[in-house]
Amino acid sequence: MTTINEMHQIFNLQKTQYDRAQPMTYEERVTVLNQIEALIRDNISELITALQADFGQRDPLxxxxxxxTGPLATIAYIKKHLRKWILPAKQRSGLMALTGTKQYVYNEPLGVVGIMSPFNAPIDLALDPAVEAIAAGNRVMVKISEYTPKTAALVQKLSQG
Incomplete structure (x- = not known):
């Protein structure tokens, strides 16, 4: 189980890394999304085993x-649309348009996003918002419920390796 002090240390490390780095490029975001997708696809049987152990023989289907399926579908959808989403969006200039002024909205990442998943859907409700935050260019810190210890330990092991 992760203590509050450990979570603060992880957050501060993530924040320091975010502050040092430039915002992630499109290619870097897609690379991370591909890594998460591969992590899920390559470890389906281990994830099923851990979730069954935590929930007491939950049906594999x-x-x-x-x-x-949720995180995988979200990743596919994001990869399909991400290039368009990260482009500056033209904004109406109102009366300023008469002077030739053009306005754009630039979407920028917030920094570090903390995600805490509940016990009843520890993978889906951790990874769905995580991939969305990563697609937006943020760093992510995920805390899986202590009521699903086997799943939490497996996700931590897989994310570090």
Whole structure:
């Protein structure tokens, strides 16, 4: 179980890394999304085993459909649209348009996003918002519920390796 002090240390490390680095490029974001997708696809049986251990023999089809399909679908959708989303969006200038002024909205990442998943959907409700935050260019800190210890330990092991 991760303590509050450990979470503060991880957050501060993430914040320091974010402050030092330039915002992630499109290619870097897609690379990270591909890594998360591969992490899920390559470890489906281990994820099913961990979730079954935490929930007491949950049906593998239910695990795949409820916990693993969501993040994979989100990643596919984001990769399809991300290039368009990160472009500056033209904004109406109102009366300033008469002077030739053009306005754009530049979407910029917030920094570090903390995500805490509940016990009943630890993978889906951790990874869905995580991939969205990563697509936006943020760093992500994920805390999986202490009520699903096997799943939390597996995700931590997989994310570090």
């Amino acid at each position: 239910q695990i795949v459909s409820a916990d693993l």
